Amino acid sequence: MATVRLVPTVRRRRLGGTLRRLRNEAGVSIDAVSEGMAWDPSKLSRIENAKAHLPVKDVARLLSHYKVTDSAVITALEGLAQDANKTGWWTTYGNVVADGYKDYIGLEEDAASTHIYAQGLIPGLLQTGAYAREIIAGTAPHLAPDDVAALAEVRKKRQAILTDSSRPNGPLKLWAVIHEAVLSYRSAAQPSLMREQLRHLLDMTDLPNMTIQVMPKDAPAHPGMVGPFHVVRFPSPWPTVINLENIRGGYFVEGTDDVQAFESGFELIVAAALPVDDSRETIKKIMEGTPS
Structure with missing residues (x-):
C-alpha cells in the first residue's frame, strides 16, 4: 500500500x-x-x-x-x-504533541470535510474534556499527568473547526460512524462520564455540518471491521488523504487507488450503520441507562 x-x-x-x-x-x-x-x-x-x-x-x-x-x-x-511557512497553534505545545499528530492537525485545519469510522473510541473531535483525559491517560500510560492534561486541551482546541464560520470553507463537515460498543464504555473512576459524553454527542447532532451514525452490534460484515480510519477531504485541487491509527500514532495513505478503496469502504460502512434518526435514538437510550 x-x-x-x-x-x-x-x-x-x-x-x-x-x-x-x-x-x-x-x-x-x-x-x-x-x-x-x-x-x-x-x-x-x-x-x-x-x-x-x-x-x-x-x-x-x-x-x-x-x-x-x-x-x-x-x-x-x-x-x-x-x-506554507505559518506555524499552527499546536506547535506551542512542543514535544507533547507528536510529529505525526501535528501533521494530522495541520491537515485537519485545511480540510473541507472528514469522514470517520470509530471502532473503539469516540472521535477526538466529539470528545468531552473529561472523556479525553481518561482515554488519553488509559491509552498512553507512560505520559505524565501534565502531558495528559495538555493533550486533552489540544483535543478540545481542535474542535473549534466544527463551528468556525471564518474558515475558507466554513465549519468542517464531519460524518462519524461510531460503533455501538463505544457508547457503552463505563468509567470506574467517573460513573457520570459517559452520560455527559453521550449528551454531548446528541447536542452535536444539532449542528448542520454534523452527521453521526451508530454501527449496531448486530450489523452485517463491513469494511470497518478491519479497523478505524479517517477520510480527510480538501477543496480542489488537493487530493483526499486517509489517516490510519494504531497504538503508536497514525500514518497517511495518499495513493489514488488506496484512497478510493477507503472511500468506497466508508460508503459500505454508512449503509451498514443505523440511519441518522435511529442512531440518535440509540444514543439517547444508552444515555438514559447510564449513571448520572
Whole structure:
C-alpha cells in the first residue's frame, strides 16, 4: 500500500508535491522550467522537496510553464504558498504533541470535510474534556499527568473547526460512524462520564455540518471491521488523504487507488450503520441507562 509520512511542514510538502505532479504531467524538466524562471535548477528542486519557500508572486508565473490556466487551481496554490511557512497553534505545545499528530492537525485545519469510522473510541473531535483525559491517560500510560492534561486541551482546541464560520470553507463537515460498543464504555473512576459524553454527542447532532451514525452490534460484515480510519477531504485541487491509527500514532495513505478503496469502504460502512434518526435514538437510550 502506498503511504506517505508527512513532516511538520505539511503545507509546504503538499505545495511541493502538487508542483512536482503538475510539472511531470506537463512533461517538462526541472532544467527547462528553471531556465524559463531564471532560477538556479536547485531552487525548483528544493521547492518541490519542501526545502525552500515559493513566493506567492511567482506561483502563477511558474504554473504558466505547466500550461495551468485554471484560476481556481492558481488561487489555491497561491493560498498554500502564502500559508506554507505559518506555524499552527499546536506547535506551542512542543514535544507533547507528536510529529505525526501535528501533521494530522495541520491537515485537519485545511480540510473541507472528514469522514470517520470509530471502532473503539469516540472521535477526538466529539470528545468531552473529561472523556479525553481518561482515554488519553488509559491509552498512553507512560505520559505524565501534565502531558495528559495538555493533550486533552489540544483535543478540545481542535474542535473549534466544527463551528468556525471564518474558515475558507466554513465549519468542517464531519460524518462519524461510531460503533455501538463505544457508547457503552463505563468509567470506574467517573460513573457520570459517559452520560455527559453521550449528551454531548446528541447536542452535536444539532449542528448542520454534523452527521453521526451508530454501527449496531448486530450489523452485517463491513469494511470497518478491519479497523478505524479517517477520510480527510480538501477543496480542489488537493487530493483526499486517509489517516490510519494504531497504538503508536497514525500514518497517511495518499495513493489514488488506496484512497478510493477507503472511500468506497466508508460508503459500505454508512449503509451498514443505523440511519441518522435511529442512531440518535440509540444514543439517547444508552444515555438514559447510564449513571448520572
